[in-house]
Amino acid sequence: MTLALSKRNRLRQFLVLSPPLLWTVLFMFAPYTILVVYSFWRAQFPLAVPDFQFGNYIEIFTDPQYARVLLRTAKIAGLVSLLALLLAFPYAYFLAFKVRKPGLRLTLYMAVVAPLWVSYLLRAYTWKTILGTEGLLNSFLMSTGILSEPSSVFLYNQTAMVVTLTYVFIPFMVMPIYAALEKIPPNLIEASGDLGEGAIATFARITVPLAMPGIVAGFTMTFCLSFGDFISPILVGGPDGLMIANVIAAQFGAALNWPLGSALALVMLVIVLGIITASDRFERLGQARLS
Amino acid sequence: MTALETSVPAITAVRSTSRKPRRWGASLGWGLAIGTVLAFLYVPIAVLVLFSFNTSRSLSWPMEGLTLDWYRTLAGNEQLIEAVGNSFYVATCSTILTLLIGVPAALALDRLSFPGKSAFRKLVLLPIALPGIITGISMLILFRMVGFTLSLETVIIGHATALLAVVVTQVYARLQRLPRSYEEASADLGANGLQTFFLVTLPNIRSSVIGAGLLSFTLSFDEIPVTFFLTGRDNTLPMYIWSTMRRGLTPEINAVGALIVAFSAVLIVLSVILMRDKPGAR
Amino acid sequence: MTDIVTLNNISKHFGPVIGVDNVSLSVRSGEFVTLLGPSGCGKSTLLRMIGGFEEPTQGSVVINGDDVTHLPPNKRPVNIVFQDYALFPHMSVGKNVGYGLRVGGVRRTEVADRARAALELVGLGDRFDAKPHQLSGGQRQRVALARAIVRRPKVLLLDEPLSALDANLREAMQVELKRLQRKVGLTFIMVTHDQTEALALSDRVVVMCDGRVVQDGTPDTLYDRPSSTYVAGFIGTTNLFQGQVHGDTLHALGQKLVVPEGLAPEGRTLTFGFRPEKAEILTAAVAGNGTLPATVTDILYHGNSARIVVEVSGSPLSIDRTISDARHASGLPDIGDQVQIAIQPDRIMVLADEAAA
Numbered sequence: 001m002t003l004a005l006s007k008r009n010r011l012r013q014f015l016v017l018s019p020p021l022l023w024t025v026l027f028m029f030a031p032y033t034i035l036v037v038y039s040f041w042r043a044q045f046p047l048a049v050p051d052f053q054f055g056n057y058i059e060i061f062t063d064p065q066y067a068r069v070l071l072r073t074a075k076i077a078g079l080v081s082l083l084a085l086l087l088a089f090p091y092a093y094f095l096a097f098k099v100r101k102p103g104l105r106l107t108l109y110m111a112v113v114a115p116l117w118v119s120y121l122l123r124a125y126t127w128k129t130i131l132g133t134e135g136l137l138n139s140f141l142m143s144t145g146i147l148s149e150p151s152s153v154f155l156y157n158q159t160a161m162v163v164t165l166t167y168v169f170i171p172f173m174v175m176p177i178y179a180a181l182e183k184i185p186p187n188l189i190e191a192s193g194d195l196g197e198g199a200i201a202t203f204a205r206i207t208v209p210l211a212m213p214g215i216v217a218g219f220t221m222t223f224c225l226s227f228g229d230f231i232s233p234i235l236v237g238g239p240d241g242l243m244i245a246n247v248i249a250a251q252f253g254a255a256l257n258w259p260l261g262s263a264l265a266l267v268m269l270v271i272v273l274g275i276i277t278a279s280d281r282f283e284r285l286g287q288a289r290l291s
Numbered sequence: 292m293t294a295l296e297t298s299v300p301a302i303t304a305v306r307s308t309s310r311k312p313r314r315w316g317a318s319l320g321w322g323l324a325i326g327t328v329l330a331f332l333y334v335p336i337a338v339l340v341l342f343s344f345n346t347s348r349s350l351s352w353p354m355e356g357l358t359l360d361w362y363r364t365l366a367g368n369e370q371l372i373e374a375v376g377n378s379f380y381v382a383t384c385s386t387i388l389t390l391l392i393g394v395p396a397a398l399a400l401d402r403l404s405f406p407g408k409s410a411f412r413k414l415v416l417l418p419i420a421l422p423g424i425i426t427g428i429s430m431l432i433l434f435r436m437v438g439f440t441l442s443l444e445t446v447i448i449g450h451a452t453a454l455l456a457v458v459v460t461q462v463y464a465r466l467q468r469l470p471r472s473y474e475e476a477s478a479d480l481g482a483n484g485l486q487t488f489f490l491v492t493l494p495n496i497r498s499s500v501i502g503a504g505l506l507s508f509t510l511s512f513d514e515i516p517v518t519f520f521l522t523g524r525d526n527t528l529p530m531y532i533w534s535t536m537r538r539g540l541t542p543e544i545n546a547v548g549a550l551i552v553a554f555s556a557v558l559i560v561l562s563v564i565l566m567r568d569k570p571g572a573r
Numbered sequence: 574m575t576d577i578v579t580l581n582n583i584s585k586h587f588g589p590v591i592g593v594d595n596v597s598l599s600v601r602s603g604e605f606v607t608l609l610g611p612s613g614c615g616k617s618t619l620l621r622m623i624g625g626f627e628e629p630t631q632g633s634v635v636i637n638g639d640d641v642t643h644l645p646p647n648k649r650p651v652n653i654v655f656q657d658y659a660l661f662p663h664m665s666v667g668k669n670v671g672y673g674l675r676v677g678g679v680r681r682t683e684v685a686d687r688a689r690a691a692l693e694l695v696g697l698g699d700r701f702d703a704k705p706h707q708l709s710g711g712q713r714q715r716v717a718l719a720r721a722i723v724r725r726p727k728v729l730l731l732d733e734p735l736s737a738l739d740a741n742l743r744e745a746m747q748v749e750l751k752r753l754q755r756k757v758g759l760t761f762i763m764v765t766h767d768q769t770e771a772l773a774l775s776d777r778v779v780v781m782c783d784g785r786v787v788q789d790g791t792p793d794t795l796y797d798r799p800s801s802t803y804v805a806g807f808i809g810t811t812n813l814f815q816g817q818v819h820g821d822t823l824h825a826l827g828q829k830l831v832v833p834e835g836l837a838p839e840g841r842t843l844t845f846g847f848r849p850e851k852a853e854i855l856t857a858a859v860a861g862n863g864t865l866p867a868t869v870t871d872i873l874y875h876g877n878s879a880r881i882v883v884e885v886s887g888s889p890l891s892i893d894r895t896i897s898d899a900r901h902a903s904g905l906p907d908i909g910d911q912v913q914i915a916i917q918p919d920r921i922m923v924l925a926d927e928a929a930a
């Protein structure tokens with residue numbers, strides 16, 4: 001709608017636009033900019049002094065411990081996304097193609113989405129109570145006689161992290177995959193069947209390519225969310241499961257090196273934005289190919 | 292970046308899939324797969340709730356007996372009650388604030404064209420995929436620089452900013468499905484911009500605004516990464532739970548958890564009821 | 574009569590796309606004017622500029638003597654009926670109709686009364702409390718009309734108001750529209766791409782093509798004296814052929830036809846045409862001066878008339894014939910028959926043409 005651009009309308013536009021614009025400039029643009037500026041400062045008691053030097057970045061790229069943490073974080077986030085995909089895809093597929101009653105479909109869909117409304121912290125916490133030395137899993141295994149004494153292998157390691165994060169973020173995988181599958185007309189799949197293709201061929205040649213945008217979106221979302229998490233590592237991760245967000249948080253807490261923390265946060269930001277951009281590209285590419 | 296649109300499950304009516312003779316193996320396989328996911332999702336929540344009634348302090352199997360003691364302890368825990376109050380305050384204020392900014396932002400993105408629009412869109416939607424910790428620390432540095440003392444109010448600003456993307460995506464999606472001709476007809480019939488917004492646009496995007504508001508409220512109520520960096524002396528509920536958790540596990544936390552689960556369930560039901568579009572509304 | 578709407582050389586560009594190209598148009602008070610043309614020719618854009626939904630790139634819009642070019646829709650004394658009706662789904666029918674009065678600050682009781690009166694005018698007085706989704710397509714159409722006229726605008730704009738209706742309903746609504754226009758004495762400017770609708774309803778038809786007005790005249794003029802093959806082709810069916818005039822003879826289709834003297838410039842090859850009902854088929858072989866020998870190739874039966882397709886020196890021509898009696902008594906020729914065709918000389922049209930230009 002290009003409404004007549006009289007002065008009056010400009011004024012109205014201005015009134016609609018100015019609160020969100022002001023807010024985004026003040027509380028989004030300004031902080032992100034300051035974050036960038038801060039990453040070039042120097043840590044000095046009590047906090048930091050203005051400077052322009054690459055010391056923080058040099059430290060990040062030369063000290064192998066940061067590379068290790070980043071790699072570990074990426075590995076865990078990747079495993080989480082993979083596990084979530086393995087669980088979510090059949091579920092979404094079942095919803096989209098096997099459930100015939102709309103009521104049941106809605107219920108099963110809501111069943112996956114609903115946990116998002118339940119406190120994230122508590123959902124992570126409950127895994128700690130399940131996996132702990134005195135936790136449910138151990139006591140259960142002992143009461144059935146499988147274990148004779150409590151094992152500590154379940155908690156405080158990367159597996160616990162992957163399980164917990166998968167649990168927390170799986171809805172973000174189901175939603176986009178279901179949305180993509182739901183758009184595939186069932187007759188397309190039937191048509192492929194009519195052409196004499198087997199179920200597996202149909203699946204590989206029609207269903208998966210058409211679901212790809214959803215899979216990519218879900219993977220991106222799950223990966224980015226896991227990548228930036230710093231609650232689960234503390235609850236179930238242990239020293240072996242510390243992730244990049246914990247290192248950043250530590251710089252703003254005990255280590256008290258805000259400039260280094262800012263630089264680390266920017267590295268994380270660049271990685272996350274890179275992944276989002278790549279997945280956007282992919283999605284647009286897919287759309288262009290489909291149309 | 293539409294993954295957060297939890298409110299509008301795209302459930303179509305009847306899809307005609309041709310009926311094929313059922314095979315036992317296939318049914319069993321599907322049942323197993325779906326059952327695994329559902330169990331994975333709900334057993335932990337059930338455990339959380341169940342152990343809030345456990346007589347013993349330890350959270351191990353088998354449960355020793357049932358009691359409401361932990362709930363009684365909660366009722367007497369002043370710190371906890373204060374944290375709950377703080378959380379309500381923060382969630383309410385940040386929801387109102389984020390709606391006041393987010394709805395005009397969605398309108399501007401959908402209905403207006405202005406220079407810098409695509410940069411504005413990117414900036415507004417950024418927090419949806421951005422780890423909360425980045426929003427948290429960047430605002431922390433800002434507040435520190437301008438000399439704000441950290442308080443619940445700084446938390447509110449942080450939450451409103453982080454949740455803006457949620458409101459904008461949901462309202463924007465609804466606006467896109469709203470024919471422009473409604474607003475044009477309203478203007479044609481003599482209504483000015485404000486009248487058109489309140490009499491025509493808002494009633495038609497009502498469900499998405501309510502949905503976004505409810506979701507913002509829960510997300511804010513539950514928020515940790517931003518709160519962690521921006522709160523002063525006062526604790527919100529999740530921050531309080533977080534600090535007790537780090538001291539040790541008690542069924543008291545389970546009791547809080549069970550209450551939160553119940554509260555969330557109420558909100559979910561509420562949102563499903565409120566957001567059901569009225570018949571005829573497209 | 575005075576001009577109620579005047580468009581002075583208005584154009585609308587959408588980036589590189591030219592929606593409307595330098596159109597000037599005057600509409601007199603009380604007139605029923607139709608904008609007719611194929612999809613994408615700029616009819617809606619023109620109408621939307623009158624309504625205030627688009628700002629012209631060039632030119633001015635004058636309504637009732639005031640230059641409103643830069644005024645928003647709510648400041649113009651016109652109302653529009655949208656193609657999709659745009660009834661507010663969250664309001665009852667009565668609230669929809671009263672909306673324009675309510676936002677205009679009319680008292681509550683008066684709003685309801687006038688809304689009810691407007692609904693009665695369109696025959697829906699009893700559906701005041703219904704919701705739009707409970708109405709049929711035709712009823713919604715009437716509500717949209719009532720809503721648009723309740724504020725007594727100077728001009729009513731209608732963007733393809735009948736296109737969403739099925740054929741029967743559309744005809745009934747055409748009658749209704751015409752009746753309503755007479756009754757309220759409003760100026761109507763309607764957009765359509767249906768030529769029968771345009772001819773049936775309008776006092777004047779404006780034919781558009783690629784954002785420009787190609788002809789502007791009464792339905793008769795347009796039908797009998799189309800200015801170009803484009804208009805002739807768009808309105809009704811026309812048989813077109815090339816020919817040259819020498820004195821009172823038209824050399825065309827390998828024959829000589831007698832035509833009124835001075836029909837067209839001497840000796841130039843031009844496009845000529847005639848309407849299917851302006852020619853006769855003579856079954857008896859009465860070859861005479863000015864008749865064309867033809868072979869019947871097709872017969873399309875339409876109930877009270879039939880279209881007979883014949884071939885004259887390799888060109889297909891259509892000829893309509895009314896049937897007053899039963900089919901077999903009507904004396905229709907059979908396919909393959911050799912016949913003679915007589916075109917009424919004064920019904921031959923000369924089409925000033927792009928081909929000639």
Ligand SMILES: Nc1ncnc2c1ncn2[C@@H]1O[C@H](COP(=O)(O)OP(=O)(O)OP(=O)(O)O)[C@@H](O)[C@H]1O
Nearest residue numbers: 587590591592611612613614615616617618619766
């Ligand atoms: N908002 C717009 N942005 C860009 N181009 C537009 C816009 N509105 C119309 N156009 C273009 O202007 C031209 C005229 O459009 P218009 O809608 O006036 O056609 P129309 O005659 O009403 O066609 P139809 O019968 O299909 O409704 C078209 O080429 C169209 O693509």
Ligand SMILES: [Mg+2]
Nearest residue numbers: 616617618732
């Ligand atoms: Mg149109």
